Amino acid sequence: MADAKVIPFDDDRSRGSAVQRPSRRRSAGSRRGGGVGEGRAGHEVGEVQALPSRARAQDDGSVPREKQRQQPDHLEQQERLEQPHQAAQQQPSAEDGLDRRIAGGLAFLRRRLTGDYEVDDFGYDAELTDNVLMSLLRPVYEKYFRVEVKGIENIPAEGGALIVANHSGTLPLDGLMMQVAVHDHHPAGRHLRLLAADLVFVLPVVNELARKLGHTLACAEDAERLLRQGELVGVMPEGFKGIGKPFSERYKLQRFGRGGFVSTALRRGAPIIPCSIVGAEEIYPMLGNAKTVARLLGFPYFPLTPTFPWLGPLGAVPLPTKWTIQFGEPIPTGGYPPEAAEDPMLMFNLTDQVREQIQHTLYKLLVQRRSVFF
Template identity: 80%
Template sequence: MADAKVIPFDDDRSRGSAAQRPPRRRSAGSRRKGEPAAVREVQPLPARTIQQDDVPVTREEPAADSDAVEKPRDDGWERRLAGGLSFLRRRLTGDYEVDDFGYDQELTEQVLMSLVRPLYEKYFRVEVKGVENIPAEGGALIVANHSGTLPLDGLMMQVAVHDNHPANRHLRLLAADLVFMLPVVNELARKAGHTLACAEDAERLLQRGELVGVMPEGFKGIGKPFGERYKLQRFGRGGFVSTALRQGTPIIPCSIVGAEEIYPMIGNAKTLARLLGFPYFPITPTFPWLGPLGAVPLPTKWTIQFGEPIPTDGYPPEAAEDPMLMFNLTDQVREQIQHTLYKLLVQRRSVFF
């Protein structure tokens, strides 16, 4: 019952308005004990990693929930095994689908997400707010701040949207070209549904009604020194606004608090970075001094807040060519994210709790 230890730890924290945190995966055992207080807090979400589609996504009565977990205890194991074997069978024979961007939904849901989820749930204890601002269907562009030296914030945002949204929507992230140049990383990124941050790909995804995530600060945001934390950098050239305008999809500002402190970057070895072809080479209090151990992020407490959508469908078609409007909208999105960041920072009790 290792899980039982975690529950009081969770209860310590003031949960405030949003009890949005997903249930701990693979924790059916602890829930069987029938602690109504703990069960009521967590929102029933697709809990089994193998069979996700059959679980109701709306809030259920706690009693019904614990019953539901109790009953399939025995053949749940068997079914999970059968599901796992059929998954293995499909993977081995190549009998699965990927989309034009190389997104492998099955692999993402059943393997990649499960790998990131412990980090999301246990390590960074991500709290998600305002998930109702993400539409249930149709294209939307989520614009977030970028920080943390390594783009963990993007991955956390992807898990946050998938696990908290009632329709389990998948976030398609737009990533820098460096991601697609690195071996292994590019392969995983494509399979997880990420694609190159360019107007063509973004528009194609929005056109198909996908939820697209973009971090317009780019390397300026993720590689900024620790002293400038939570200060939004320039939002590129505002290309994301014209893309959203062309497709008439809403822009959802998203503020991520907690990612800035995972690797406090106190220096930047520019020569080394140039040598390796990276945009920056971080020096943190632990990296590179402690070697690989220094690459372990600090266990900060994260909050991801999705803001009110900014509609873009009221504009005439030529609006996407209007630089003034584009700058105004870009500023509006940027201000809203910055404002929410400050608000969340004020509410935050500590970096780690």
């Protein structure tokens, strides 16, 4: 072993065999990698080369090959130990989320103060609706009325469509809850543009809030324009007859007018989606109607409930009933010719079909309901 360490190595070095060293090192490396086809001579040559290279490495003060071979494993272990710590640092903390919300709120206030926001021709303010108004309605929707939504997949992801729903509850909270249901549960996060009565737009404060939420007058012109723009439009054809009916007639649909909503849908070829709402009838059980007071105030009715007006402002708090909103299968209108919108018989048949489907679903949901409040 001593002879091999002196004679072959010196002979090779003296003959300028440094050019051949890389090939020898590759053979030694392949030997360490576990090559099966190497002979004994290959092992001896590898050992002869390893001894002087170890001596040079130690003389130069560098790391020996044994430690160099162990170093990658040590680095891998260290990287594995550092990965959870780095991942924890990359995850956003609660303070970062709070900072982002504060920054977003300040930016929102700046845009409101400077007027740097958009409002459409109807007065709809999408930013205010998403950031403020929906945030105010959502706790009532989720915690107070605990609304359960069914059939949301029947609402198309894009394009114009007309949602027709029953109307009840003395105060029109059912329209607002339906608006939150579409906004929060639809996969596309669509906005529902409700058609409201004239009274909504003459009341102070209520007028501005209704416009900001995207409501507009219940007229054929506005409805057709929204559908042409690809909006989702909501209408409650019962009007004040439905919302102001006595408690003894709850969940009995009133007349659907003259079918103007059907004519609008036919002109635009928009599908009609029936919607049934259970739970709104009991929030203000209307036991009577003070017609004289209603005429003096200019209201279509003045409700008398078990709590209002006897308890004053406290009587205006709705009862915490459990709601269910179900969207039915769409009724297509795209297959009719343009002149179909002027056919009174067709409009009557489609109106009756929508009404019957809503009424049937209401009865079905009432049979399934076990409690008004739970």
